Amino acid sequence: MTTNIFSKSLLDTGTNEVINPDTYFQNNLPPSTLPEDENKVKEFVNKHDKAGRRIVLVTSGGTTVPLENNTVRFLDNFSAGTRGATSAEYPFIHFYNLFSYAVIFMHRQFSLQPYSRHYTHSTNCFLDFIELRNDGKIEVNSQYIPKMKSILEKYKKAKQDGTLLLINFVTVADYLFLLRSVTQIMRNLKENAMYYLAAAVSDFFIPSQKMVQHKIQSAEGGLTLTMDQVPKFLKPMVTNWVPEGFIVSFKLETDPSLLVDKSRQALTRYGHQIVIGNLLTTRKLEVTFITKDSELKIQLSEEEVNNDVEIESKIIPELVKRHDEWVKNT
């Protein structure tokens, strides 16, 4: 026997229509931390705008879709947050570009963060990098010092200059409300803002009024889910929220034969500046930049892979260059 969670919910039918973003925001609750995050973002944007910096919003990590209002179970989108966290670390500075960027890093709670990402997860736990000396003191193992020193310097500099602001989301609703607020605050930056949308955002969700309140019980057997489509938020973002900003979105596919066509479709549909296509299996080795009139593959060579070069070290300078050219031509 299977359980259809809608048989337990207030409304009985899912809808095949993609709902309008405005309707979505009217019918779903914002995260309780939204006003606090908005204040932090306003302060950050004002400070860096006055200092003549450009600002980039980097989104990172996957969104969850809760199955119950008192959430025990949820669906998740794939993303460790490596793309976003790594990108936010590479200086958004171009050698003939006078502007530097401050970074708003909007990430899934507990996903990888810039700088600390090198030492946080089980494969590179910080405890493995330090030694306990005979005199009871703790020190970094000498073989790791050069790399740690360079990361620490960049981390301290970002902290001292206050050029990195962290805000987080968990659910797809948190993400959408936060994205709308942050972009609207950044709107006045016009072409001096870049939006780098690397977060993996669910295409499907269950509206809260259709969700059961309490934990779904297993006594009735299996579970059948019907989900609504998440509104296509890139449309209002490009058209209304930040029409003058430089917007870069990522397209994730698993079937190589679909990647370029689907990326181009997204670009045509929303009318923003760049779609970066990547495949799940090769995302750390190869990406394709798609614009209205060009297609560029960025790859790591075998030698670069062996030398631990990260593909973001090529993506970011290319984007900064293109942002610069775009500002000059608009």
Ligand code: 9Z3
């Ligand atoms: C990406 O494609 C990212 O590059 C990855 C990064 C999620 C693959 P990791 O964090 O992975 O390094 O583990 N992000 C965009 C995914 C997405 O949901 N795009 C939407 C779509 O494909 C458009 S905004 O429809």
